[in-house]
Amino acid sequence: MKVSELSRRTGVQVPLIKYYLREGMLPPGRATAANQADYGEDHVRRLRLIRTLIGTRGLSAGATKEILDAITAGQEDLHQVLGIVLGVRPAKGAGPEPAADPAQGPDENPEGLAEARGLIDAMGWDVSPGNPATRTLAEVLAALDHLGAGVDWHSLLPYARLADDMAELDLRQLDGGDDPLAQAERAVLVTVLLEPALLALRRLAQEDKSSRLFGGAHADGTDEA
């Protein structure tokens, strides 16, 4: 199909498609004339994935490109793809930003890191030293400690067990007979795209439990029927 048809099918404007082509986020079409190319279903699927990662998930174009490169590069080896996807730090604002206070900075946080490693060891998780999630966990544990919240890694153990169950579910979603590219795309969806849904589910469940435990009125002030 022509680029105009690709635009119609995906709802992405032609200039934006050309930008993704220039940035290498979308593979080039098959050249049919000096200034024309032919695009296929792979382009439709890839464009939808780009729009989802940028539009719905709020990732930057740079983070999206990293993920797409991971899909293309590692499509033969699902563990490798997942590793690259997991190694991509959440887009700006999605996770903790580097603390303004240098005392809480990632490299000056030995207590937080020791706490995080304590939890990882207690779970018996086999993770690479470079997994950025370890640092995120360390930052939150240090912040909780700094606030005197009385929450240390031991209190997070029950959460870690639930996260473990969740990861089992995640990986089961990937174990399909699909082609490698489709499977790699699923890895991205399950890893990155599901995150806001999981937080949303937790917030909904929190409101439900809160209403049962602490009060009879809805959080928005309306009474229960």
Added chain:
Amino acid sequence: MKVSELSRRTGVQVPLIKYYLREGMLPPGRATAANQADYGEDHVRRLRLIRTLIGTRGLSAGATKEILDAITAGQEDLHQVLGIVLGVRPAKGAGPEPAADPAQGPDENPEGLAEARGLIDAMGWDVSPGNPATRTLAEVLAALDHLGAGVDWHSLLPYARLADDMAELDLRQLDGGDDPLAQAERAVLVTVLLEPALLALRRLAQEDKSSRLFGGAHADGTDEA
């Protein structure tokens, strides 16, 4: 203590403390002279909470002020505080941003909302219609559907059950004999601050499961010992 001492104790520069005072994020001290005030332990605690929400959690000053107002306003009623905290949309970038494509916009997403409500009903959750997490869930479900990922609300049911267990844990953390302000602060910590830690735990568990299921090498390329 004087503002200089408050700055030393918390590591927050004096001009920034004055900004938080002007914005009403930090309650005024007890005036001791025309241009001097006395600050107490509550100020230390409040400042640390502000720095945590902004620095570690990456929230905007505006979102932080909303949360602090909720703590102050609702400290007599934990359900009310939690409701306000849950009603605060995640800071810019933390959750899905409004989709660029109007067809995916929050108000033109009836299928996504129907899916989200199907899941909420199946779980028997009692949540207010205005809970923004419903919309987040709807956006992700619509995006997954749009991508042909073969994931609908039924596939999220096992995740919803785990989220339910997680919320039970969350609420148990709040059921203490603390004073109302401390309890409200805990509600914020458990609801907002724990989110990146939970996602980090899931990513760590994913790497562990991936290594067991799909490969023997660490995601960063190092071999296993």
